[in-house]
Amino acid sequence: MKPLQLNYPVVHIKPEKEKIFFQRHPWIFSGALRSIPKSADDGTPVFVADAKGTIRGIGFLSSGSIAVRMLSWTAEKLPVEHYINQKIKAAIHTREQLGFFSSAHTDCFRLIFGEGDGLPGLVVDYYAGYCIVQCHHLGMYHIRETIYNALRCHLGSRLTAIYDKSADALHDSTLQNQWSAGEPAVQIIARENGHKFFIDFQQGQKTGFFIDQRENRKLLSDLCPGKSVLNTFSYTGGFSIYALAAGAREVVSLDISQRAIDLLENNLEINQLDRSKHTSLTADTFEYLTHLDRTFDIIVLDPPAFAKSHRVTHNAVIGYKRLNALAMNKLAPGGLLMTYSCSQNISEELFVNTITSAAMDTGIDFQILYRLHQPADHPVSIYHPEGRYLKGLVLKKST
Secondary structure, eight states: OOOOOOOOOEEEEOGGGTTHHHHOOSEEEGGGEEEOOTTOOTTOEEEEEOTTOOEEEEEEEOSSSEEEEEEEOOSOOOOHHHHHHHHHHHHHHHHHHTTSTTOSSOOEEEEEEGGGGTOTTEEEEEETTEEEEEEOSHHHHHTHHHHHHHHHHHHGGGOOEEEEOHHHHHTOTTSOOEEEEEOOOSOEEEEETTEEEEEOTTTSSTTSSOGGGHHHHHHHHHHOTTOEEEEESOTTTHHHHHHHHTTOSEEEEEESOHHHHHHHHHHHHHTTOOGGGEEEEESOHHHHHHHOOSOEEEEEEOOOOSOSSGGGHHHHHHHHHHHHHHHHHTEEEEEEEEEEEOOTTSOHHHHHHHHHHHHHHHTOOEEEEEEEEOOTTSOOOTTOGGGOOOEEEEEEEOO
């Protein structure tokens, strides 16, 4: 591409912070910058230069402690649209390599995973031809047309329509979620490992379904035949559908949202599963476990993120510890606990230490059978370990 005369503002790194250019972390914090141009608004594309003024990268300016989200570590003065297009093309190619587009059993997966695909602040989930887009940063939202065009270009006939759900992600009531390309759908049904799910893309959490637990739900299928299973924070019933289809003796699904329970019931119906083996409960998980007077062979704990910022990490740890101790005491001897944290601010080490502390409080012996993480369609940049947000353990209770 021919070099262009771009008028992007330039931000300069302090001399003592220039190791940033070697570390290549996609976030540059405000303390590393010498100054920020007064004319630059949140979401403005900026060139990042070293202390001598040499351009070393390009990204989007942000108003918080993360001052710049990097798109590319390059000296080329190319427009951000160029990098967006190339990185979306690369992300789609990665999913092609992983076999998602050729799978006969799964047609829903994460197509673009923010920093993991070199596109900070952008998430795109693919559901049977429909792309649900969420821009979590204004820089991405401002060039959303470039995102739509790149999806159309590089997906071709594999794309049915695009729904932009960025208003929810940006928490901006002045914006609207809307169809941005293709024919709008009244409902979307996608398949995951052969199981069907209604995707609540308009009113549901995130993009409507928790794709990141696909492989962990499959693991439950191997562990649950003939067992009683309690699926807490069940949302639309991912773990529950897998357990019933795999031959669990009994499944109890628990969520505080009646809408989620209603969607779960619909998912049971479209999968033609034995409803007599399933019970749906609308209740708070902490309250339910506190007053539960029976045990289960398997308990799944997949709560929402307790720590959405570092400021609340301590309280989150207390919550995870209490939740897991409650569940441990409701497991049958030899039972299995599948426990997860999706909090990016909770490291794997801290998560394991918290679960260990919960076990100590119960005085019960446990074995760690599996350490679980997000699947390959949620790749982690080697320079951005924070992208490894999903942590899980499968524990076996002593007999």
